[in-house]
Amino acid sequence: MLSPPFSKRSIGLVAPCCEAQETPPPADEASQHQRTRLAQLDPHLHCSVIGTCLGSAELRKLMARFIDVVGLGELDVHHEAVRLASRHADVGRALHKAMDQRYAGALKRFATATDEEQLGAAWDEARQQGEIPGAYWALLTHRHCSPALRQRAFGEVHMLSHLVGAANRADLRRLVALERENAELAERLEREQQRRQELVDEREALAARVQQQAIELARRPIPEAAPVIDALQSQTLIGLHTQRREQAEHAAAQARAALEQAMQEMEHLRLQSRRLGRELAAAEAQLRTTGEPTPPQQLPADRRALLYVGGRPSTIPAIRALVERQGGEFLHHDGGLETRKGLLAALVQKAQWVLFPVDCIDHDSALNLKRLAERQGIPFSALRSASVASFAAALAAPDGGAEDGDDDSAAPPFCLRHA
Structure with missing residues (x-):
């Protein structure tokens, strides 16, 4: 049921269902004035396209017109569709037509791109908005899509599937x-x-x-x-x-x-x-959003300079990158382990928002930080833990990260003496 493996010129590691014969499409089949057909794409892309752009129920209903799907699992139906997409003309046309009908809106938006640069920008915008299936199909079949752009889109969809899994x-x-x-x-x-x-x-x-x-x-x-x-x-x-x-x-x-x-x-x-x-x-x-261009000044203007006190050294680089991606300025003080505690007052004056994890800060630093923040009139938030997820949840909260305001899921009250 599986096709012979293809060459490694495309991707180093691929799933078994992605393996197919490496048969380049004829150069004269797709002119510069029409979209590329599914059968004209490199066979190693068929697994990614069919798996991303067609649901299991829709694919089973379509393949029932060509093979007996009774008793076959979803993976078996997928393998047959990938195998026949480039070998059976009727199957390739049916799959192409089904995806054209399903993603007509995306095809119309991508049709306005007149060169590879505009096409890549349209793909990045759709990926940021989470509209992956339709944009993926419209990109791969666009007349201005180069092999390099196809390969980049294939790799991003492939890695996204790993992250979601x-x-x-x-x-x-x-x-x-x-x-x-x-x-x-x-x-x-x-x-x-x-x-x-x-x-x-x-x-x-x-x-x-x-x-x-x-x-x-x-x-x-x-x-x-x-x-x-x-x-x-x-x-x-x-x-x-x-x-x-x-x-x-x-x-x-x-x-x-x-x-x-x-x-x-x-x-x-x-x-x-x-x-x-x-x-x-x-x-x-x-x-x-990792690796994607982030619009500047996502953080509120009055909380763009963040001071993070305490925490674990292993998570500080990720937290710093998270703040900088959202247009903020990241200030850090380890609470006195290596940095002098006397520098804390100067850092508080530069900050617009002070955050510290209750599980990774000493009592003296927490008490001193509270007094300095109240004296300067700067809001401060006590995070549940020193993890990156807890910090990201504070940034994503509508009220600026104050978990105590959420009656339904409020964090335990923070005690500066016992943390």
């Missing part, structure tokens, strides 16, 4: 862990509720037995010498029942406390999950 895998692992913790807490809560109900039932049954025994004792005939004995027995029975009642109430109180603790833990995990989701979304947004 890695982010999805990390997100799935985090989701599975949270679901497992949630299931354990739910099971624990159910056990505590069941134990509490058992204690309540036992106490009610004990009260019923005491009442029944009292009724039976009242109905019995009492001899002349029996009053003293009955009084002693009654006192013993009452003491026993009182002890059992107190034990049952104590156990019920413990069950209520355990239940309340379990509910608090579940709420804490829910808030933690939302904070991690917000940081993941911010990190993914920054990852998508």
